[in-house]
Amino acid sequence: MPALKDGDRVLIVDRKLFKDDNTRFFVGVIEEYDDVAVRVRGYPFHLSPYEISGAERHGDERVRVVSLFAGDLIYLLPRDLDPNKVQLRRSPKSLMLTDGEALSVDLSEWLMRV
Numbered sequence: 001m002p003a004l005k006d007g008d009r010v011l012i013v014d015r016k017l018f019k020d021d022n023t024r025f026f027v028g029v030i031e032e033y034d035d036v037a038v039r040v041r042g043y044p045f046h047l048s049p050y051e052i053s054g055a056e057r058h059g060d061e062r063v064r065v066v067s068l069f070a071g072d073l074i075y076l077l078p079r080d081l082d083p084n085k086v087q088l089r090r091s092p093k094s095l096m097l098t099d100g101e102a103l104s105v106d107l108s109e110w111l112m113r114v
Contacts, residue, residue, distance in 0.1 A: 004033050009077040010040060011097065012066055013110065023047040023110050026064055027077070027086045027097070037067050038074075042083045047090070047110065078103060 004010070007029060014024040028042015044058045066072060085099040088107075097105040 002033070004030055004038055004074070004076075006030055006032065007079065009079060009081040009083065010038075011075040011077055011105070012040065012064075013073040013075070015071040015073075024058075025088070025097075025107075025110075026066075027083050028064070029083060031063070036069065037065050040064050040066060043086065045088050047088075047095070075105075077105075 009029055010027070012026040012028075014026070016023070023046065025045040025047075026040065026042055027045070028040040030038050031041050032039045041061065041063050043061060046058045066074070068074075081099060081103055085101070086103075087098055087100065089096045089098055090111075093108070093111075095107040095111050097103070097107055
């Protein structure tokens with residue numbers, strides 16, 4: 001049985017390539033998958049170290065192909081989640097992924113520590 005299936009909702013945390021890279025997230029729905037990659041339709045977010053609160057979407061809906069061997073973290077989200085409603089809520093000490101209803105995921109570990 002595969003770990004990922006068509007229609008699964010996922011949160012992808014991009015692996016940083018350089019120390020000063022912004023943290024990038026992608027929330028979406030898997031459209032297709034195989035043994036090495038998944039195609040996901042959804043929305044990108046990024047955290048700037050210069051912003052203290054708030055975290056807006058970084059662009060419109062897009063399609064990404066993510067390699068399962070690239071080192072990106074992939075979190076499974078509830079299948080009934082609507083990616084259009086997902087927001088990142090940020091304060092100086094916390095970061096939450098929420099849909100404003102049932103979903104609330106603490107992502108505070110991804111905040112930059114100084």
